[in-house]
Every structure is written in structure tokens, then in C-alpha cells.
Amino acid sequence: MKAIFDERQLKHTPQRYFRRGAYIPHPEQAERAILIRDMLLANGFPIEAPQDYGDAPIKAVHDAGYVDFWKDAYERWVAEAGDAEPIPTYHPGRRAGRRSDSIYGQLGWYATDTSVPLTAGTWEAIYWSAQTAIEAAARVMAGERMVYGLSRPPGHHALHDAANGFCAFNNAAVAAQKLREKFAKVAVLDIDTHTGNGTLDIFYERGDVFLCSLHVDPAVYPTYYLGYADECGAGEGEGATLNLTLQPGCTEESILERFREGLAAITEFGAEALVVSLGFDMANDDPLSEVKMTGAGFEIMAREIVRMGLPTALIQEGGYLGPSLAKNAEIYLTASRDELAKTEPVEV
Numbered sequence: 298m299k300a301i302f303d304e305r306q307l308k309h310t311p312q313r314y315f316r317r318g319a320y321i322p323h324p325e326q327a328e329r330a331i332l333i334r335d336m337l338l339a340n341g342f343p344i345e346a347p348q349d350y351g352d353a354p355i356k357a358v359h360d361a362g363y364v365d366f367w368k369d370a371y372e373r374w375v376a377e378a379g380d381a382e383p384i385p386t387y388h389p390g391r392r393a394g395r396r397s398d399s400i401y402g403q404l405g406w407y408a409t410d411t412s413v414p415l416t417a418g419t420w421e422a423i424y425w426s427a428q429t430a431i432e433a434a435a436r437v438m439a440g441e442r443m444v445y446g447l448s449r450p451p452g453h454h455a456l457h458d459a460a461n462g463f464c465a466f467n468n469a470a471v472a473a474q475k476l477r478e479k480f481a482k483v484a485v486l487d488i489d490t491h492t493g494n495g496t497l498d499i500f501y502e503r504g505d506v507f508l509c510s511l512h513v514d515p516a517v518y519p520t521y522y523l524g525y526a527d528e529c530g531a532g533e534g535e536g537a538t539l540n541l542t543l544q545p546g547c548t549e550e551s552i553l554e555r556f557r558e559g560l561a562a563i564t565e566f567g568a569e570a571l572v573v574s575l576g577f578d579m580a581n582d583d584p585l586s587e588v589k590m591t592g593a594g595f596e597i598m599a600r601e602i603v604r605m606g607l608p609t610a611l612i613q614e615g616g617y618l619g620p621s622l623a624k625n626a627e628i629y630l631t632a633s634r635d636e637l638a639k640t641e642p643v644e645v
């Protein structure tokens with residue numbers, strides 16, 4: 298099983314995150330990707346760089362003005378505000394109003410929270426994170442059974458036209474849209490501990506992309522506003538969204554029980570290809586976790602996903618700098634490779 302990664306993804310360097318009334322060191326650090334990259338190398342996974350597919354595949358799921366905004370936002374900020382920290386401050390209300398030409402106005406217009414500060418390398422990092430996901434999808438379309446895209450920064454909170462929850466471009470959604478060029482029905486299975494609210498936003502009225510998101514109940518846990526069990530899609534997407542919510546403190550057994558409900562629903566939908574939004578922040582020692590997942594649980598998920606038999610792009614989402622991040626990624630990916638070896642000829 299191949300892995301895709303580009304070193305330019307390390308260039309987004311957020312420093313601080315305002316959480317529950319206090320600044321904390323920003324959890325979404327480049328070191329996350331470095332730890333996983335080094336684990337891949339140590340375990341003999343071939344790592345390849347993505348091609349440049351341009352911004353069209355990103356604009357296929359995101360507002361074009363939103364994508365273009367990121368290209369020179371940092372330079373515009375510096376020209377206007379100097380070395381002040383570029384954190385979104387002015388956000389539109391429920392009656393959205395209109396987009397201002399000001400960098401201050403646009404920074405808030407294109408973000409629902411303060412979690413994606415602009416840094417000098419943000420554009421490059423988010424662009425190559427998306428290209429990594431596109432490359433993983435392209436390899437799957439070319440016939441590889443499973444490919445791992447080490448996307449960083451993560452993507453599943455990014456809405457159609459707004460950053461949210463450390464995410465700017467929705468890498469998994471971009472990959473799913475790419476897969477639609479070959480496969481009529483694509484499913485996204487999101488096992489990050491947070492709701493895939495951005496993926497939900499993008500595909501909510503689409504019947505060709507099924508989203509199953511397994512996450513801690515948004516009534517009591519970020520992202521708070523989307524991902525409730527009664528949100529099932531709308532219009533042509535009616536029934537193509539499935540939110541499986543977990544209670545804080547829940548056990549691995551109950552997580553796996555809900556996970557299997559998700560697999561059954563994806564099979565029922567008739568998915569021809571799969572994107573996994575692969576977060577490791579359900580881990581019991583992840584700094585953001587409120588549930589009790591262990592490496593053994595991640596191994597079970599990995600094997601059962603392979604046994605679904607679908608062409609699959611694994612796209613990295615969350616999982617933060619706790620003691621077991623690299624270990625859980627290693628357990629998940631080596632178990633996937635092992636399970637794949639039982640079902641297909643050995644790769645040459």
C-alpha cells in the first residue's frame with residue numbers, strides 16, 4: 298500500500314489556539330505529519346509526492362472565491378496589518394450580509410471560527426494537502442485497491458465556503474469528488490472523533506455521495522452545530538447522510554458497534570468506492586479525546602474496512618500530539634496492509 302505526502306504541507310505553522318477562554322499551543326502542528334511520515338518510512342511504506350492537479354478539483358467542492366482568497370491572503374494581511382497575528386475576528390451573522398473587500402472582512406467571511414490562523418506557508422500547505430488527497434483518489438481510480446493520503450492540515454471540517462476546526466480545504470470531499478469521475482456512487486466514512494461537518498455541508502443535498510460520520514455528540518462536543526442524528530440529507534441527498542453519535546466516555550465496544558452500523562449503511566447504499574476520513578483522535582490518550590479507543594480498536598476498524606472490498610482512499614484527518622498518535626497510525630496502516638495481502642496478489 299502506497300502513501301502520498303508532500304513536504305510543503307509542513308509549511309502551515311499555527312502557534313496558538315483560543316480554546317474555552319484560554320490560549321493553548323495550537324494542537325494542529327506540522328509535527329503530527331512528521332511523526333506519521335517517519336512511521337511510514339520505518340515500516341517500509343513507499344511514500345510518493347502528489348502531482349499538481351491544479352485548483353479545479355478543489356473548486357469542484359469549494360466556492361471559487363473562497364479557494365482564490367487563500368492564495369494571497371497572508372500577503373494581503375501583512376500589507377495591511379504588519380506583524381499582527383492574523384486571526385479571523387469579524388464573522389458574518391445568521392443574515393450573512395455581503396463580502397467586504399477588506400482583508401479583515403474577508404478573513405472572517407471565509408472562516409466560522411479562529412482555528413485556522415494565516416501563516417506565511419498556509420496556502421502552500423493547504424494546497425498540497427488537497428493535492429495529496431487528489432493523488433490518492435487518482436491512484437485508486439487507476440486500479441490500486443487502497444492508498445493512504447497523509448493530508449495535513451486536515452480537511453473534514455472545511456465547509457463549502459469557510460474554514461473551520463483547523464481545516465481550510467476539505468481533502469476528503471475533494472477526493473470523493475475526484476472518485477466520482479469513475480465511480481457512480483462514492484461513500485465517505487468519517488471515523489475522526491469530531492463530526493465531519495464540512496463534508497456534510499458539501500454533500501448534504503447530493504445523492505451520489507453518501508456520508509457516514511461517527512463522532513462524539515455535537516450537543517456536548519465540538520463542532521457543536523452540525524452532525525446531529527436527525528440530519529439525514531436533503532433534496533436529492535435525502536437519506537445519504539448518516540450521523541452516528543457517541544457519548545463522552547463511551548467504550549470501545551460501543552464505538553465499534555456504531556461503526557458496524559455505518560459499514561452496513563455504506564453497503565446498503567451501494568457504494569462503488571470509499572473515502573475514509575481517518576482521524577486517530579478517538580484514542581483514549583489523544584489530547585482532544587473524550588472516548589476510549591485503543592490500538593486494538595483501530596486494528597479492528599482497519600481490517601473490517603479492507604474486508605468491505607471497495608477501492609479506498611484513506612485520507613488523514615485529526616489525531617493530535619498524544620503519546621500514541623504514531624503508534625495508532627502504525628497499527629491501523631500495517632493492519633490494512635496485512636489484510637489487503639490476504640485478498641489480493643502481493644504488490645510488485
Ligand SMILES: [Zn+2]
Nearest residue numbers: 489491578615
Ligand atoms: Zn478530530
